[in-house]
Amino acid sequence: MTIDVAVFGAGRIGKIHAANLARQPGVRLKYVVDVNRDAACALAALYGAQVADVDGAMGDASVAATVVCSSTDTHADLILASAAQKKHVFCEKPVDLTIERARACADAVAQAGVVCMIGFQRRFDPTFSALKTRIDAGEIGEPEMLIVTSRDPGAPPVEYIKHSGGIFKDMLIHDFDIFRWILDDEAATVYATGSCLTDPAIEAAGDIDSTTVTIRTRRGRLAQINTSRRAAYGYDQRFEVLGSKGMLQAGNHRPTEVAAHTAASVSHDKPEHFFLERYRVAYANEMAHFIDAVAGGKPVRTTIADGVKALELADAATRSWRERRIVEL
Numbered sequence: 001m002t003i004d005v006a007v008f009g010a011g012r013i014g015k016i017h018a019a020n021l022a023r024q025p026g027v028r029l030k031y032v033v034d035v036n037r038d039a040a041c042a043l044a045a046l047y048g049a050q051v052a053d054v055d056g057a058m059g060d061a062s063v064a065a066t067v068v069c070s071s072t073d074t075h076a077d078l079i080l081a082s083a084a085q086k087k088h089v090f091c092e093k094p095v096d097l098t099i100e101r102a103r104a105c106a107d108a109v110a111q112a113g114v115v116c117m118i119g120f121q122r123r124f125d126p127t128f129s130a131l132k133t134r135i136d137a138g139e140i141g142e143p144e145m146l147i148v149t150s151r152d153p154g155a156p157p158v159e160y161i162k163h164s165g166g167i168f169k170d171m172l173i174h175d176f177d178i179f180r181w182i183l184d185d186e187a188a189t190v191y192a193t194g195s196c197l198t199d200p201a202i203e204a205a206g207d208i209d210s211t212t213v214t215i216r217t218r219r220g221r222l223a224q225i226n227t228s229r230r231a232a233y234g235y236d237q238r239f240e241v242l243g244s245k246g247m248l249q250a251g252n253h254r255p256t257e258v259a260a261h262t263a264a265s266v267s268h269d270k271p272e273h274f275f276l277e278r279y280r281v282a283y284a285n286e287m288a289h290f291i292d293a294v295a296g297g298k299p300v301r302t303t304i305a306d307g308v309k310a311l312e313l314a315d316a317a318t319r320s321w322r323e324r325r326i327v328e329l
């Protein structure tokens with residue numbers, strides 16, 4: 001049986017997901033949809049897909065699943081349209097910028113009975129999923145504290161930042177999902193603070209580029225997330241979990257493992273440059289997982305409920321930063 005899929009958005013992440021879909025046995029990339037027709041044509045041509053508009057792709061009953069990789073402000077409409085057409089949907093983060101619309105999407109997919117998976121790919125990264133498996137196996141006893149370091153090599157263009165919903169909804173949404181997944185707990189209180197340290201244009205756009213967030217969970221565990229839009233040495237993604245019997249750490253990958261030992265220093269490669277490189281395997285794994293769920297009617301590991309919960313945390317952090325206070329959830 002062939003599963004026909006339509007991809008919406010032929011930008012950075014759309015190209016990754018289209019390539020991974022094309023590698024899946026039993027999957028046909030039938031349509032690419034993008035308001036930028038040139039981008040849609042270029043991506044469709046790579047995989048023998050057709051270019052369509054939203055109505056054309058959504059109206060084709062043979063399309064079993066949609067993969068939403070378009071700009072954030074289009075996600076909710078495309079999830080709702082997919083649910084209305086009883087199509088399974090994979091959607092990139094965040095579900096939406098407002099909690100009300102994100103919850104409406106969750107209700108719609110539940111009523112339609114379709115699979116809806118959110119693109120929290122870090123859970124599918126082999127290093128981070130091994131860390132989680134070892135926590136769950138009890139290697140460090142009860143987890144008590146989590147430290148997440150999440151730093152980008154550079155900020156996106158200010159035009160992107162203006163429409164991104166702010167750093168907490170755009171960037172830390174991944175870290176909030178990681179916090180819930182690793183500690184298997186929910187936030188009781190959030191305190192977020194931040195500054196604009198790397199580029200005054202980001203501040204002029206009403207956003208910040210550097211944050212620290214402190215979370216206390218319902219079970220009294222503690223998490224600390226530090227993020228920056230700038231790390232001179234590359235993409236820096238590390239977790240440290242302290243438990244009653246020890247500590248687990250997981251972190252960056254390097255493009256090669258060559259080390260140079262000289263009279264001056266010992267050195268090796270910087271971390272992989274950015275998310276497209278660091279999460280190459282995670283993106284492939286998450287798309288395979290989505291297709292498995294569509295084909296086998298199995299539940300997905302990153303649900304729309306996870307998308308809504310991460311957005312609630314991002315919203316609380318945004319309020320905490322703006323109002324300079326601890327927010328209770």
Ligand SMILES: NC(=O)c1ccc[n+]([C@@H]2O[C@H](COP(=O)([O-])OP(=O)(O)OC[C@H]3O[C@@H](n4cnc5c(N)ncnc54)[C@H](O)[C@@H]3O)[C@@H](O)[C@H]2O)c1
Binds near residue numbers: 008009010033
């Ligand atoms: N999970 C991750 O690691 C990750 C990484 C990058 C981006 N994202 C998310 O993916 C989404 C896209 O990000 P990107 O970096 O690929 O952006 P991008 O700007 O490179 O691509 C977005 C594409 O969507 C198209 N588009 C806009 N409106 C559309 C519409 N109504 N219908 C169809 N296409 C439309 C644009 O023309 C553009 O080609 C964002 O929501 C972002 O948050 C997730």
